[in-house]
Amino acid sequence: MRHYLSDWKAIIYNLAFFLNGLLIFLLVFESRFDVPGWMFPLGRLHPVVLHFPLVALLIYGCWTIIVEKQGSARWNADLAGILLLLGTFTATIAAFSGFILSKEDSEVSSTLLWHKYLGVGISIGSVAWYGLARYLSPWKIPAKSVSFLFIVLLLAAGHLGGNLTHGEDFLIIPSNFSEETAGKVSFEEAQVYENLIRPVLQQKCYSCHNADKSKGGLQMHTAELLLKGGKSGMLWDTTQKDLGLLLGRVHLPLDDKKHMPPRGKVQLTAEEVVLIAEWVRAGSDFKQKVRTLSPQNPVYSYAKNTLGGHRVGDIYTFEAADAEEVRALNTNYRVVKPYAPESPALFVNFYNKTAFKSSEISDLLPLKGQIVSMDFSKMPVKDEDLKIISQFTELRKLLLNFTEIQGKTLPELKKLPNLKELALSGTAVQISQIKALESFPSLTKVYLWSTALTTEEQQTLVNKKIRFETGFRSDTVIIALNPPVIENEQQIVMGSTGVKLNHQIPGTEIRYTLDGTWPDSSKALIYSQPIPITKNTTIKARAFKAGWYGSAPVDKMFIKATYHIDSVRLILPPDTKYKGKGPASLTDGIKSSTETGSGNWLGYRDTNFESLFFFDKPAKVGSLTISTLCNVGGSVFPPAHVEVWGGSDEHSLQLLKTIKPLLPGKMIEGSRELLIDANFDPQLLSCLKIIARPLSKLPSWHPAKGKKAWVFLDEVIVN
Known part of the structure; x- marks a missing residue:
């Protein structure tokens, strides 16, 4: 090219040319291309690098348009060439990273498609622009026409990108729009959803969950779409302790990839979290007026602060x-x-x-x-x-x-x-x-x-x-009872300890079941004294009283333990991020919550769980229970293979039981406890050895397919 390109320029240009060829190839076979996990951080660079080509190419385009004639003092060929080359190379990087980012878990919208194809077009076009620049004299009409076309494309692609990240109204609506609008609504006419909940969602959630960018298949800009939920299911469930998916994601640690809003976005304040939680807990009424709430209600207090009231x-x-x-x-x-x-x-x-x-x-x-x-x-x-x-x-x-x-x-x-x-x-x-x-x-x-x-x-x-x-009372209005209270805090039951149930309202009848069915008011057992636990059991209970509706059900799982394990030795250490309390996590008699970061779980992925359990005096053992965790979305699966060994000491162990737990066959939202039971012929044992092997490859339907699964354990119970 007659030294048109110096060595370093040639290297950069050829690299940009190669990446564009690769980008075209990926676009052609996009439906067959699955982005490997290690490439997703490259996609996250897209918002960082896209500003470089935008500025460089805009300056070069404007520079070309204002050049009047050959030899103009406004034109510096060497500087212009470097600027165009940098714009070309960074446009290629931006397009490539944007393509990777588009493959993340998002619904494909027309805005996303136009933004992606415009970005790729600018990348390919800038390579051609630089290659042909020596034939396009900047003071002539063809060069100015190309520059004008590129400026239009750059502005269009940038506008669509802004719609994806900030919403369609970002350029015309100020950031404090929701507060201004809310402040103009009178307290008497204000609605909980429209004037309190919706402004929070608009500020903190709409940028990722709108008509053009529905991350996780979720759109939140209408009440109907909120109720519909996304790929992971409904947004809230008042039967869950954490009130379901929406509040569960909000309360995750900021570094957790499922935390919402994502790290780097403006987070919900504590008051906004309480506001949404109380609205969901009360039944998520989209038409409820603020003035109908009790002054005790946190939503009422939030409204007073947000809408005014001259308090x-x-x-x-x-x-x-x-x-x-x-x-x-x-x-x-x-x-x-x-x-x-x-x-x-x-x-x-x-x-x-x-x-x-x-x-x-x-x-x-x-x-x-x-x-x-x-x-x-x-x-x-x-x-x-x-x-x-x-x-x-x-x-x-x-x-x-x-x-x-x-x-x-x-x-x-x-x-x-x-x-x-x-x-x-x-x-x-x-x-x-x-x-x-x-x-x-x-x-x-x-x-x-x-x-x-x-x-x-x-x-x-x-x-x-x-x-x-004291609340509203009427002879013509029937309201529901509160659920009964299961008083036992510890789920692992030793000896003859029974499970106690209680209700605050005198004369209330508590009915319960032990077979997994929900209790009714006629056939279920009536609670009169502590319930003995002779095996692993889930107690489900409801409250009933004449003149009231039956309460919502409450349930809790209890695990029977006969023998106390005197000492534990971990043969292989857990992962440093999930080391719980060490060996004590397996025998302290405390069931952990279902959160992986609770500090009680032992987590294994790269090695097997292998541990020895010792009794000071030989015990006649016929079964044991291993408490594990299942969180499919977090790649926490039951172990693929479990072995139980036993003997008089660690050097004379025999295989007592081999178990292959049933593995999930589809995505399941949330975490749940999972008990693995091993039954064998009763025999005197002084030592037990348990081996639990993590699943070596996550199934093809899992987002992290092919990677290793985690195994989490927190208790071993011997009977």
Whole structure:
């Protein structure tokens, strides 16, 4: 090419030429091409690199258009050539990475297709443009026409890309549109979904889940599409502990690839998470008015702050807590946040009943001078915990709804000089204990919905200083009972321990089943005393009472354990990311939650699980249960192969049982516990050895097909 290209320019140009050829090949055979996992990080570079060709080619195009004549002072051939070459090469990289990004789990929309093909066209065209540049004099019409065409293509591709990432209205609607719109709605006319929920989804979710870009097959811009859900199923399920997919993804660690919104996007605030959770928990009514809610409802409080209402709040004179200390006290199950912007006051919300301990409260004592609100709703808070809570002297609002409070230590809360609101709905408090609240110095409102108080007792609660909210009662309206409470916290049962059931409302009949069916009001067993556990059993229970609808069901699995394992030795160590409590995780008698990051699971992928279990005295063993986890989306599968060995010591082991657990045959959303039972002829054993081999290749229907599966274990129970 008569030295038109110097050596380094030739290398860059030839590399761009080669990549474009590869890109054309991939487009032709796109339907047969599956992107390997290691290439997805290259696709994520697309938003980073696309700005280089956009700027370089736009400058070169404009430069060409303004050149007036040969020898113009506005034209520098060497600099222009380098600029065009850089634009060509980076356009190729942007197109190639964009193609990889388009293969991620997304629905293909017309916007995505146009953006992809325009990007590829610009990449191929820029290679041709650079190759023919020596024949296109910039001061002549053909060169200016090509430049003008490229500028149009660049602007069109950029606009479509912006629609994909920010939504169609990004250029014409300001980022604070939702707040401005919400603020113009009167409090009396505001709807929970339209004026509170939808603006949050619009800001935090629409950019990835709209008509043009429906990641995971999910679109969220209409109520109908929200209810429809995506490829992974419905967005919410009030029967689940985490309220289903939407809230489950929000509460995942930020580094988890399934966390929503993704890392790098604007995250939901704690108030917005509570807002959505409460709306879902209440039945996700798309037409509900804000004014119909109780002032106790967190959605009502959020609306007051968002929509206005001219409420005069407390003035806090205490100093703000150290930001690092507040951050350190935030966990996956406990949120500590400022009560309002620029305010030193803090509020605390607790999540995950199974992970709650009294230490979750005492750990917050360093912030007792700043916490003004605590929400323990549905947590297993007991009477003795009120002694700790009474030390938070700045507390104004305390929610104890549907906790295990009996009311015996309620006088402890009199030590809180600023307490104004106390919520005791769904608890077992008695009328005499409620009457004692009248002496509290600052208390002005008490919520007592769904308690055991009779109508006559409620009528005696007349006080000029305190307003007692007891809820709506009518002889013509039938409402549903709350579910019964399964009191046993530990799922592993030793000895003769029985399972206790309870209900807050006197005279309620609790019926239960042990065979996996849901109890009804006529055939199921009636609870009268603790239920003995003789084998691995799932107890399902409902509450019934004349004049009420039957409650929603509640269930819990219990695992029978006869022998205590005296010591454990791991032959092969677990993965460093999932090492739990080491050997103690297998014998501490504590069932972990179904979250892989709970800190109790032992995770294996690159090696087998192999461990020795020892008894100080020989035990007559005839079965054992291995507690594992299944999370198909997270590549956590049951082990492909399990072997149980036993003998008098580790050097004289014999194979007792081989098991091949049933493996999932399709995608299943969420995590669930899985028990693997091994039964064999009873015999005296002093040592057991268990080997569990992970699945070597995930099936073809799995997004990570061909990779190794994980195996997670947390308990071994011997009978």
